Amino acid sequence: MISRQNLRIRDPYVLTDIEEGLYYLYGTNHLIGFDVYTSRDLEHWEGPFPAFRPEAGFWADRDYWAPEVHEYRGRYYMFATLKAEGACRGTQIFAAEHPLGPFRLCSDGPVTPRDWECLDGTLYIDERQKPWMVFCHEWLQVHDGEMCAIPLTDSLDGPSGEPTLLFNASGAPWAMPRGTGIDYITDGPWLFRSGGQLLMMWSSFGRDGYAIGLSRSVSGSVLGPWTHDERTLFGKDGGHGMIFRDLQDEWMLTYHIPNKSPEERAVFIPLKEAIPEWSVKSIEI
Template sequence: MRLSDIQIRDPFLLTVPEDGGYVLFGSTDNDIWRPPATGFDCYRSTDLEGWEGPIPAFRPPAGFWSDRNFWAPEVHRHAGRFFMLATFKADGVRRGTQVLVADRPVGPYVPWSDGPVTPRDWECLDGTLHVDGAGEPWMVFCHEWEQVHDGEVCAVRLSQDLRQAVGEPVLLFRASEAPWAVRLRHRRVPEDVAAYVTDGPFLHRLASGGLVMLWSSLGSRGYAMGVARSVTGTVRGPWVQEETPLWADDGGHGMIARTLDGRLLLTLHQPNDTPHERTVLRELVETAQTVRLRG
């Protein structure tokens, strides 16, 4: 298979040096917007060109609380295991990010946290893991526009075993702070309400020690992805938004992977239109302050 053969949203590329290859995760249901949800599949490759799959990475166990909106699985190594952070929802239950775990990169993943670790009375999605310089794990996530209108990116500290949140979430920034983000026009948004989307945060530590965050919203040419920079180099920020998006043309929800030979790859989906979404890989270069597309 080629990437052009694989329908996927919110792609996340895990590099597995001990296996000499890569595992691609993402929102893989044919229609992620409607129940019932199936789970998450993944795909393996040794060269980023040919892919093997689909491989079932997660299937909900009997009695699992969610039946819809299985979105944006990310897999991170932590304490010798593989932890998946993924978004789920159910009828009458707010959307949130739960932690799952496996002993192998491809799974099978099983629930680890007791339901979502995002606040139970918030509409949340797209949690990502960040371990700070002191070794403290944080989850950075989005507080959805559907609840707060001006979508927020927030952070909450996690326990060392990643089973639960520790303390209260902190607000990092709002979508409208980005000069490139445009107002959402939606049938569920009154004309007198300014709504802005936040999606898909991902943090990257630069070789210089700086800390940047990719995140997505709507731009002038559709779905887009920008970069925010932490002034202090810590997850608490403050965060400064770059003037123009890193990716402007109907694609987003990106992350940064490192290839087996050490190059940086931007991974995102494009177009933002079901069922046509496909993974896009583009090489990145670092500066002392940020990341840029090569060429």
């Protein structure tokens, strides 16, 4: 059993199983592969259990980052970032019959464009039950980090169209450039609906370090257009968050803090849903 305070993890992602009374925690754990932990209280964790290990000859040999696991049509799908020497970083999709895995290849290589440096793909199902992946086109390649969306096949085994640019990181009033003055980062998108609105939580760097902000789709569609809140949801050197329902059916926010390795830990903070829109007051730990 590992306490939350002793579990080093970045980019935490929680899947809740109400029937089992169990939480599954995924994240970046600096392995060639992905692990999962289980808990009944978000404070004490069992594991790690190997959720995915690459077989010999698998294309990716580094940067195993930010796995998310979504339940979709009775199966579990992992969206994860991977890279190899001579290959662009991208998001690949894996599938399993259980949250513990083992996860097997679903997509044939990355779903993101093969000549783009990309990361942090997340699944979004629109109002017509059409699957999309929202992902980041990295600042390393485009300087002003891009948030993009690409339609997926119903079986989630690949794209069903071309990517669309949703917005650039510099469009958010709270986002600050890195040292060069022209490099803005997009990280960790997470989409959800609240008060009839489609919102996106995502990370970049703000005045006080790594941060989480909110953007809102004017049309209610994943294709936007998107506007950006003036203030951060959290702005004090923590980020890459997502929202989940706990076992008491209350909304929770998780993200890692601080952003410095090897000190990063997952935090779990109750949220109150305001009507008609999500509260954007800064969260104090």
